[in-house]
Each structure stands twice: as structure tokens, then as C-alpha cells.
Amino acid sequence: MRWLQGAAAAVMAVLLSACGGAQQASAPAPGAIPTPPPQVADLYNRSCRSCHHGGAGGAPRTGRAQDWEPRLFQGLDVLLDHTISGYKGMPPMGMCMDCDEDQFVGLIEYMAGQALE
């Protein structure tokens, strides 16, 4: 946290207060996150959880339908493009070096809480 926050917070603290502040990520309440299905549990825990559990950097939070709704609206192809090529804070491949496309879809479906069409 201190990496960019240290310098950036120093720079921007006043500006943020003047602009009403930034939305802070927060971890979902305990028990709010469904258990990942076995076929993606290991992949989720080692690649996705660190950002999507608590919404670090604005990442859509696991099990939070309101976070995923605007992403799902863009469709599967866009979601996969962003996952595979990276998008803003999302690193390419979601840092999963061995995931195939079906696994990416499975991970998105688990985090979004619904099947993709």
C-alpha cells in the first residue's frame, strides 16, 4: 500500500478532499462470498483473490452483482479481451499463466455469480 499511496497520497490528499474524496474499496462482509467451485478454486485463490476479494484498485468484487453488472453488459468477448490482454489495473491473463479460455470463463462466472452467454 505504501508504494504508490505514500507518494500519491502525499500529493493528492488535499485535492481529494476538495473533490469529495475517492471511493474506497472494502472487503465484503464475512460469509458474503460464495465458496469457489472446485474446478476454479485453486486458480481463483492464487490468481484472482488478492484483488477481487476486496476490490483492490476498483476491481469488481467477487459475489457483488452490482460490481459486475456493467462489465457483464459489455458481453463475454469484451470481458475475455480485458482478462487476456489486461485492462487498466487488471494484469494480462489475471496473472494466471496456465489458465485456458474455458477457465477464464469459469472464473468470471464464479466471481460475477452468473453464467455467461
Added chain:
Amino acid sequence: MPMNRRDLIRQLAALGLLSSAPAAALAARRKRILPWRNWSGAQSCIPAQRAAPADEAELAELIRKAPGEVRPVGSGHSFSALVPTDDTLVTLARMSGMIGHDSQSLQAEFWAGTPMSQMGEPLKAVGQALPNMADIDYQTLAGALATSTHGTGVDFRSYSSGVTGLRLVTADGEILDCDAERHPEVFQAAKVSLGALGIITRVRLQNRPAFRLKERMWVAKTEELLEDIERLKRENQHWEMQVITNSDYAASISLNETDEPRTPGIEEGPEGGNEYVYWIQKADKYGSDVPAARRALLNLVAKTASFEERVGESYEIFANVRDVRFNEMEYSVPAEAGPDCLREILKTIDSRQLPTWFPIEYRYVKADDIPLSMFEGRDSCALSIHQHYSMSYHEYFAAIEKIFWKYEGRPHWGKLHSLNAAQLSRLYPRWQEFTEVRDALDPRGRFLNAHLRSVLGVGSLR
């Protein structure tokens, strides 16, 4: 027999193909070529084969049979082109976790594919901790060792110095157990080996008893911190600063061991600073045309900042979430040259109005004795410059790299630089020790991609 459109539809329906059309369309969409890209997105490739062996036997068989190059990939957090290959890309993602530990010696063995972020808790469970850690923990253990990844602290070396044993699968599929007694010359070279000697599958590490850290962060004038640097780096176990470019200030950060209780909620709250990036980008966009005003504003804002102290387990405090992507160049210069090198970098950014708004990271690392370690034979100061992933880094990095050369800097193997073997071999007194081991283990260069052939000075056999 001729078939009309209605007959065709009827027969397809009978076969169930029409009812599954959405699934068929989905499957068609999914058949895309999966490229590999690094964390920043600047490096990429389309490997012919991506493999994730489950164990060492499977890995050895894969290496024996794979045509062409074989390159290992960890978490993809290197900025340099260590990974890209057109041939076989191997991840050890399925070889992860603690293998065992020794309470007497405070050593533990891990699979090399273990993410650094997943080492702290199992070590804590057996009463151990890594003596020092980098400020991110995205890397895998193998990736961090391959590039001599480090934290900060004048009495602390890189991760690679903590290795007491390792297992290597070589180009012909042989499995070598290496330590101070077994294959000692391979062992010493393999501690920092860029994945060029073979694929390291397991690593034994010298640890210390588990401990807590207290983090304190404050903002001060960069020049005042530099004037006080001998005290800061000696009185703090881990000290670094993040220099705010286009201002006169830096965030100074100290980490020291403590028995104080854990502060509440250290795992929550704003993570990584992404929430600030929009505003920083705006300030840069509109302020860069009036640099004097921008500097005055940044100085004013910096002076008002204050931060809460944090106490937690060592691995919780060392590591940070970095969800703002960037590209990075880092050079390590002799420790005593650090302040002057930083001053010249800042002066150059200002005088040339180089486009950047990311902080400069300034850290210290203790000397080691590993042939290809950036810290071999000298206490070092590591200076890192960054550029947001969406901005061009070429002009900025090229201007600063010349300053690093002036101070006899050695580039971080996992970060961007423009050197090749001709220059690098002059920076490393024990260069030949490494190249002799590499030549013996992999004479055909099966673990070398184009980047490694350039930095190690090995011609292509194709």
C-alpha cells in the same frame, strides 16, 4: 438426393445442432489464440506450447521432448524480455506450496512455483519468516530468485542470498540437487540465473523466527533526507524513500521489528493508490505546461500529508498491493553513489521536462557473492524509475539510463534496460563463472530466448 433449406433445418434440428446453437457460438468465440503478456503488457509472445507440469518427472519429460526453446514463466512480473518465446512456455503454477521445514535450523523448502504472497502464512505457522521481503509479493519464488529480487535495508541481501539448496532440471532432463556440497559451482550460479541454466523446481531457504514490523511513513524534503541519509539507513532496519517527481519532497518509509500489538484493519482500506491515479494524471496533464506552478502545488500538498503507523506480521507489512500498472527501470549503483545519482536524475527530469509523474524508489541492499547478482561484491543503492503503463517510457528511460551508466550501475535483470553482453560482462567481475556453468549445462542454449542470447552473448543455433 437434393435437399432444400427446410429439409436441412429439419435434419439439423433432429441432430440437436440448432438447439445448441448458443453453445456452439460460445465455443466458436472461445477459440482464440492466447498470447502471453507480462504484468505491464509491454512484453508479449505467442508460444507454440504452454505447459504446466504437475511434478518434476513430468517437467523433465517435457524438457526432453520439447522442440526448440523452453522458457519458464513465474508471475510475469518482469519488465524485461526474459520470458517471451515462440516455442515452449512452462509455468510451475502446479508446483506450489511448502514442502517441509526444520525447526532447528529455521530452514524451509518450497516448490519454486510458490507465489511469494503465499509464503508468509505457512512460514508463520511453523514459527518462521523470511528475513526481508520486496515491497510487492506478486512474484513466484523462482522468478524472484532468478532476478535477484530484493527489499531494502543496509544489512539485508536479496532473496537469492537466503537459498541453502535447490533442485534444477537441466536441458537434458537430468535432475540436479545443488547446495554448498553438491554441485557447488552450479549452486552458486543458479541462485541468480535468469532461468538460463535449467528450471528450478524446489528451493530451501534460511529463515528467521517470525516477527512483527512497524511501518512509519512521513514526508520530508528530498534534499533534507539525503543529507540525513547515513543516520536514516543505519537507525532503521529497513528504510527507503519514494521521491515525488516534479516536487521537492519524498515519502520516507521505515520498517523496524517490534513487539507492539498489531494495528487493526491493516489489510483493509485503500489499496495500491489506484484511487489517486485519476487525480494525479489530471494534475500532470494540466500542470505540466506550467511546471513552476505544478511544483508549488505539489510542494504545498506534500507538506500537509501525514500517515498512520502500521504494525503487523512481517509479510503483511513488507508487501503491498500494486494495482496501478507501470513499466520500470532499475539500476543498482555503489551505495555511496546513491545520493549523487538521485540528485542528477531529479535535475535531469526537471531540466528536460521529462514526462513522468510516478515516484522514484530509492533503496539499499547489502553486498553478496553470487556471480550474476546486481549486488555482487558491493553494497548497493537501488534506484527505480517508473512510467504508467499507458505512457511511453522510451524517452524518459533512455535519458535516465545514461546517468545510471555514469555511476557504474548494474541493471535489474527483471527490469527494462538496453545493455547487452559486451557491457554487462564488464560490470560483473565473476561473469565468466556463470557463463562457464551455463555453457556446460546447456550448450545448445535451449533455455535461451533472443533477449537472453543478447544479454549473455550467446549466438543463435537456429
